[in-house]
Amino acid sequence: MPYVAPDQIKHAKQMDLLTYLQHYEPQELVHFSGNVYTTRTHDSLKISNGKWCWWSRGIGGRSALDYLIKVRGMTLPEAVMRIDGQAVVVPPVPSKARETAEPRKLLLPEKNKSNDRVVAYLRGRGIHSTLIDYCIRTGRLYESRDYHNAVFVGLDLQGVPRYGMLRGTWGKRFAGDVNGSDKRFSFSVPARVKSTKLHLFESAIDLLSYGTLELLSGRDWRRENCLSLAGIYKPKKNIGESTPPAALTQYLKDYPQITEIALHLDNDAPGRLAAETIKALLPSTCTITDEPPQRGKDYNDCLKMSLGIRRPQEIERF
Structure with missing residues (x-):
């Protein structure tokens, strides 16, 4: 299992779920109403005001890290690497229907002002x-x-x-x-x-x-x-x-x-x-x-x- 340092965990905790989905899994994000969003996979999971709650399971959290661990079932190192590295560690397996309707799109991170x-x-x-x-x-x-x-x-x-x-x-x-x-x-x-x-x-x-x-x-x-x-x-x-x-x-x-x-x-x-x-x-x-x-x-x-x-x-x- 990969090792992640404490500063990586601290850094990963700073990203909220809405920001994560908007930038790295936009196909999973669905607008519900006003400033409330849900996910395509779990329509009872609501995201609002920097928090998220999966009502049907009675669990929730604030960060994308919480979501990847509690909802997606990732280990802590896997979740941290997914967020901190902006990389796919264990990509989800899409349905055949989604593969046909939504071909994979390269989600390059935004460029910094300098290199x-x-x-x-x-x-x-x-x-x-x-x-x-x-x-x-x-x-x-x-x-x-x-x-x-x-x-x-x-x-x-x-x-x-x-x-x-x-x-x-x-x-x-x-x-x-x-x-x-x-x-x-x-x-x-x-x-x-x-x-x-x-x-x-x-x-x-x-x-x-x-x-x-x-x-x-x-x-x-x-x-x-x-x-x-x-x-x-x-x-x-x-x-x-x-x-x-x-x-x-x-x-x-x-x-x-x-x-x-x-x-x-x-x-x-x-x-x-x-x-x-x-x-x-x-x-x-x-x-x-x-x-x-x-x-x-x-x-x-x-x-x-x-x-x-x-x-x-x-x-x-x-």
Whole structure:
């Protein structure tokens, strides 16, 4: 079970239920009358004047945290991560009728007026300002307004946001997908000109770390395509039953010119298993090379070792 710090719990308690539903689950909010609201799932649950009460069950509360625990049945850590991370930890399973009538909508958090905290956070992890500026300018990165999270955005071929990954920049580190994210369109950076090679990473941070190493070596960091898998790829026990990562499958569909793939996955057991599985699953028409970081567990470790930046023990991978 994930650990949440006391300051995260305190922070999560500050959000009332109406605000939570308006911003992160608007499809669940129903206006009843005046300043009274109810939910689509429980019409006897009323929200008014900063409080909520589920009349048919005789329970109530003030915060969104109370609601997620008492009504949705989440554990405290799950509820805190849902609110504090603005991320889906255990998404509800919609009915088939709702899936047809209401396709999932990407609910990216509002942008902050500046990106100062996110820039400082990424610079602290060794990412070069050139890469940070590019990502901000192209809509691939920004700082959220309410919690100052780093928001890594995945775009489709038309430049429409389809995926969002949140990374905390203060206190206890956390990560999670934005509500409505489509993992087929995870964070990526295309080549400056048409390229037949794709570099594959577990996370956006690793991707940007590799790009920084390329830039510091005097090479064009955008000479080839780069894609994040938005987390660790976990194949099934029987490799024959596994399928390639959704993001990789979609990328090869969108960029059929790709004939070379370099795997830059972690130097741990899950990373090595993922690399071997992906190599086994990809078609023989692609040339696959396994290129884990030369030092450290991942490419951010490798970058920080190269720059002499000490890695705090509390920082977690994502």
